[in-house]
Amino acid sequence: MSVSNKAIFVQKKMRWIITVFILLLVEVYAFQAFKTLFKLKWSLAIYVLITLLLIGFLMYSFNAPNPNGSFTGLRAYSIGLFLGVAAFKFATILILFGEDVFRIFEALFRKLFTPASFEIPSRRKFISTLAIGIGSLPFLGLLYGMYKGKYNYKVLTYELEFDDLPAAFDGYQITQISDLHCGSFDNRVKVNYGIDLINQQQSDAILFTGDLVNNTAAEMNDWKNDFAKLKAKDGVFSILGNHDYGDYYNWETDRKKVENLDELKSIQKEMGWKLLLDEAHEIKIANEKIAIVGVENWGKGGFKQKGDLDKATQSLSPSDFKILMSHDPSHWDAVSKNHPKKIQLTLSGHTHGMQFGIDIPGWFKWSPVQFRYPQWAGIYREAGKFINVNRGFGYLAYPGRLGIWPEITVIKLKRKVAA
Template identity: 60%
Template sequence: MPRFLIVLSVIYLVMAFYGLQGFKTLFKSVWVQIAYGVFFLAAWLNLIIRVLNYTPGDGVRGQIALAGGIFFSFLMLALVLGIVLLLEDVVRLFVFGYNKISGVADDQTRFFPSRRKFISGIALGIAALPFGALLYGMYKGKYNYKVLKYELEFDDLPEAFDGYQITQISDVHSGSFDNREKVAYGIDLINKQQSDVILFTGDMVNDKAVEMEPWADLFSTLKAKDGKFSILGNHDYGDYTSWPSDDDKTRNLEDLKNLQKEIGFDLLLDTHRYLEKDGQRIALMGVENWGRGGFKKAGDLEKAKKGISKEDFKILMSHDPSHWEDVVIQDDYHFHLTLSGHTHGMQFGVEIPGWVKWSPVKWRYKYWAGVYQELGQFINVNRGFGFIGYPGRVGIWPEITVITLKRKGLT
């Protein structure tokens, strides 16, 4: 068994037992207490069995991902419950010590203070919030598609493209899908936007091209007047799984490229296309993955720029937003709009439009979800269409972005 899983198991079991002490304060029925233990043990044993039967190269999806999600939900329940009870125990210990030192010794203070039912109830109530949210995220949140619409204005947008509509999707991670009806609903929602062009900004699979094959017919139904274009994300290269040989890994990437072509995507590999309308045009560019912090740096912006004028209106597709931060916004070509994904918003956070926008991923990425503007240039970081690892989403829902380009000064 992996060492990290042993450590995690010890923490889990200790905190679950500790939380049981507070649970017993609230529920005196032995059968309810037994049920508490059975559920915790079942979640733990299910994960252990899945890990021990895991085949390297399969990726974190399917039953092992589900087992991990359930285990993590119970772990959060135990941790939050245990932390609140620990704080109460610190107070209980302080009160007991104070009584001893001060010489108070009546029938109520002679013994260690008992756990209070009120505090145990608060602890369980607080712990139930992340527990319930994580379970909801796996049951429904992962397919809770949201259409987010933005209108972006530019001084130099060609007049013919005033009102031009783009639909962006990203991070499909088809290897994690487990509900064809829900995915079909998401595809239909994309088509209902009736955008001029559909742009996909990488991570079609978790690891292998075959993951996309069961879903290819659905994605083939995506339609837009000016076509649909795509780029590669870090997961598309097959770097996070094992391969019998380098040739197999190379063949897998070629299979994925061919599959994207069969679906109808024009895959942009450090190159560009021009979108034309009424005799005017804008440049659409796409680079291979370029990421900071150990992620593949395959993208070649200079190569993609060849044949494009500085005066052209430019839209860049680059999977990782760190590329925009570290390279793109400093480039003298001025990229009007960059479209990225990659972060998923960590699939966990709190968003109340106009009030709160938070996710732990903000500590890793400055630009992690939504539209940002720097140096007169925009980026939209899509929260992702799919999911990976934790088989769900909490607060950060799967996203379909619709961006309308507007020229300033036109009515």
């Protein structure tokens, strides 16, 4: 083994040692609250048994057959339980660590200012009870997200004004949906409720902004008849998202991967959807028009950058009113916002709002994903141009949503009246 290889080996070994040490420290801290509160003779055995059962379930789910190779079924629920328990433990140890700091300072104070010897006070049952109570909140919340939150569809409506909207399209309404991830769905009744909710908006056009599946076209076999029920006067338009290319699946051959993508495209045509692949579709009313522009996936941070906005808009002029469908919102800052052809409105998805956060539309929104994406949920405006980032209709990996609910966006276009 060369010197460089030895160094890499040592670094990897140290990372594992540090990771295991941190996990053990978390377990020890979390157990302290459990032991102090319940004072059971077999408390350690019960705690260890619960932890081992969870790890065993996680390992079994990831080794069980999963034909679509994604975080679905048992895998998804094991991830959800793991996240819930992890959130419980981390919230608990934060409280306990704070108490430990206080206990040490209390012992030092007594040692310095009283005759007492240095002795750290014992843990207080009240603090352990508080720690477990606070830790239970994210745990129960994540369980609720798996039980009900993932199908808690919300219709969010916006009215956007534009100086250059053709007069004939004043009041034109579009419905945007995104990130179906059909391979994750497990309740046909709930999903069809969401589909009916989309149709009830009676928009002039329905625009789907990518990630129809998690990995494979086969995921659509059980759902294509359901989503074929989506109807709008001017049609249903769609684009591809990063998951639709099958990049996260272990294909036997490159040919099978290509065939899978071709099948996914055919399924959208079969459902009556108009898939836009770096192209524009014009909608006309009287003698005026707007263009629905769709690009293939383009994203920063290691995601596929295939979309070609120049190609998609080559038949259009800067004065044409355009609605761009681009799956990844990072495309807006990097390309479309300052494109010479002028893109008045961009519709994206991709972020899911991380499926977790605090979201009071029009008032306050927060999610950890905002540290990764400047535009991550809702409407943003800059230089007279808009982007809407849809929070997603489906879910991925964590089989639920908490605070960031599945979204159906309704946007009414309005022509701005001159002052």
